[in-house]
Amino acid sequence: MPSYCYFKKKIVPLEEAQVGVMTNSIHYGTALFEGIRGNWNAAKKQTYVFRLKEHYNRLLDGCRLLQIKLPYTVDDLCQITLEVIKKSGFTEDIYLRPLAYKSTEQLGVRLHNLEADFLVFPIPWGRYLDVDLCRCGVSSWIRPANNMIPPGTKVAGIYVNNALAKTEAIQNGFDEAIMLGADGQVAEGSGENIFLVIKGKLVTPAVHNCILAGITRDTIITLAKNEFGLEVEERSVARGELYSSQECFLTGTAAHLTPVGEIDRRIVGDGQIGPVTKKLQERYAQIIKGNDPKYMSWCTPAL
Secondary structure: OOOEEEEOOEEEEHHHOOOOOOEHHHHHOOEEEOOEEEEEEOOOOEEEEEOHHHHHHHHHHHHHHOOOOOOOOHHHHHHHHHHHHHHHOOOOOEEEEEEEEEOOEOOOOOOOOOOEEEEEEEEEOOOOOOOOOEEEEEEEEEOOOOOOOOOOOOEHHHHHHHHHHHHHHHHOOOOEEEEEOOOOOEEEEOOOEEEEEEOOEEEEOOOOOOOOOOHHHHHHHHHHHHOOOOOEEEOOOOHHHHHHOOEEEEEEOOOEEEEEEEEOOEEOOOOOOOHHHHHHHHHHHHHHOOOOHHHHHHEEEOO
């Protein structure tokens, strides 16, 4: 089934959504993106878009950083996205890619005196990390500091850093990279946040540790506290704690909640999915498909 794209203020077939070769954002990474999941519930014949408004709030926050002025509110962006999903008509899990970008066809390194535009399209996409237990390696590439390119925004250009780490990991025989910050503390994966279980507590790097404050990360912290009464520590995490932790998992819109069984060829825990990871993974999987009335405010029906 073909997909569609909201492009230049109208919905067109995806293959017709083309930008010119001189578009500023192609050359300088002057764009912001989001990744949003639409989760297909076969029993209800419905796609539930997970935490749609939160994603667009983050996008618009980033737009202020890059001086991208869009003529849309969060509600406008949500409505546009739902229209594109309905037009595309997928009956499977989908991934949505909104992009706010400097659309002027003009070269020159700057943010000022450039027009901006917005697009969004859905594509079918299953598991980002297509493994039951992920094998990770600590990358030689470090995350940019907050005063270089703020890592808390999804600026397109910054993701060259992530791409370097991801390819290094794959070429070294791993499934994913774990990146450190300039201070040597654990930051995140190339496309995910990271959690550890240490002495019964759920531990994750703090926002000041050069990470993206992920929406899935926030979801898991909320579930850990409210559903399972777990103590959650958001703090600096030393590299050595990766190896001594009892459990580890990655979270992200694309990756959902992916257990980690090995880091730098050291087995995590007993090398299997740990009990904390498993119960969070199962709870999360039910919620994102709209099967829990308690959390339906997080799920927007699209069809």
